[in-house]
Amino acid sequence: MRDLALIFAVALGAACCVGVLAAAALRLLRGRSITVHIAVLLAGTVAAVAAGVVVVAEAMFLSAHDLEVVLITVAAAAVVSLGVGWLFGRRLAAAAVWAAQARERERRIEKGRRDLVAWVSHDLRTPLAGLRAMAEALEDGVVADRRTVEEYHRRIRVETDRMTRLVDDLFELSRINAGALRLSLAPVPLGDVVSDALAGTAPLAAARRIRLVAAESGWPTVTASERELARVVANLLLNAVRYTPDDGTVRIDAGRDGADAWFAVVDTCGGIPDADLPRLFDVAFRGEPARTPRSGDGGVAGSGGLGLAIVRGLVEAHGGRVEVANVDDGCRFLVRLPVAA
Template identity: 75%
Template sequence: MTDLLLIALYALLSGGAVGAAGMLVLRRLAGRSITVHVCVLLVVTVAAVVAGVVTVATAMFLSAHDLQVVLLTVTASAAVSLAVGVTFGRRLAAAAVWSAQARDRERRLEAGRRELVAWVSHDLRTPLAGLRAMAEALEDEVVADRAAVADYHHRIRVETDRMTRLVDDLFELSRINAGALHLALAQVPLGDVVSDAIAATAPLAAHRRIRLVAAESGWPTVLASEPELARVVTNLLVNSVRYTPPDGSVHIEAGHDDENAWLAVTDTCGGIPEDDLPRVFDVAFRGSRARTPAPAPTATAGGGLGLAIVRGLVEAHGGQVRVDNTGNGCRFVVHLPGAPGPLPRHRAGSIA
């Protein structure tokens, strides 16, 4: 019984010394990753076992051969334990990173939802108040002049159209987020979609004296749903026209690399602040622009949903979208699955 107590005491003292040293090491590594902590913990545990075994074996006067056998056995077990520990530590670290990213993403989504509700409420209340005031003025015949009545009617129509676009954007975004977007994929000539988008954006560009320029050739065929693709291109053009100063220009071009097609919209907006670049495609993000709508009849201010819809629709197609600053503006690039060859005879056209 006395021998067993001595062996336990020797093992406890040697293992405790190693454990105390391990605690000091872990304290110094407080800022390191979970994988490092797990590996250090396993090394300390194995070292404590080895120290205890060596101390007890020495006290028991084992032969050199028997001591080597014991150490080889402990070393093999230690190698297996360390391998398992490293694998477990890496998985634990990956899980921790994923959990942190998920929490961060949830916080950003919740902040985006709150911001969206606040901005949409503002964008609906303001024109509704104006519509009510103009309707009451017409109803009470406060405004009787034909020109003033016609102007009121025109402003009512413009504000109604703007709110309709906002509601349409909200509906489209809700379909994307709810996973209710069903794409009818087909081979779509990108040049035709761009031509239609340029024609739809031309009045706004002309009013702001923005020149729309499209490449004359090299337009690929993409695998996409045509209505959603048209919305992507139109939203990009409208966004660039809206933020480009008068007498500026917006260039649109396309091409293909390997099995993917790309579309690029480059404007002369002056660039986007570096801190805002990661948030450009977030819901309800408008940068430094005012939140109030533009005055009639050019009510072009959006609800901050256009680029969020672009990202949602592009990702639904299995593609990607990004934005980078250029010398005097920014460049939006969309990558989509497409046919490898261009359609050289198609011309998207140019509108000044």
């Protein structure tokens, strides 16, 4: 019994020495990936077993042949242990990373949902309060002169249009997120779509003396759903006009790059903060200037921060991609779509 206790103590001491070295290695590598930590842990465990066996074998004064047999046996077991541990360790690491990414994505989605509810509630509350005040004023006869009554009627129409656009945006975004968007793909001349979008944006741009400039040629034909593509172009143009200062310029051009067609909307907004660029297409994200509608915007400012999120959803539904980057005196939105065969 005393011999067994001595063997246990010797093996335990050798294994503890290896364990201390493994713990020190794990501490030095604490900033590395989960896979590296698992590999070090497995190697330390196998090395601790091997050290205990070797020390005990030496203490028992085994012959060279018997010691060699023991070491070969331990080595074979170590190879199998390390191989199985590495395989399942990688799976465990991948599962841990996936779970962390899923939790982070869920947190982002939940935060976006809360922001969306808060901002949309604000954007609805403001026009509703104005509509109620103007309706009560008309009903109670507080305003009687024709000019003021006509102005109240005009403002009621503007605010109603503003809420209608917001509800339409919410419906479109819900279709995209729910996967209920059905596209009728066909060859669509991009130049025709851009021309219609420019005509719709022209009154707002003219009110603020913003120049709309379009390339005269080079417009490709893309594979797209015309209605959704028109929504993409209109949202980008409205966004550019909305953020461009008075007397600025918004330019749109296009071209073809291999199997992709592209078009770009460039404004003179002065640039976007670098911290905002990765979040620009997130649902309900709006930079600080968006919180205060510009005068003469015709109610466009009440978009709830959904316009660019809809752009990304529609472009990706077409199999394309959209990106944004700062240029010299503004920013450039670039959309790539499959070119028509």
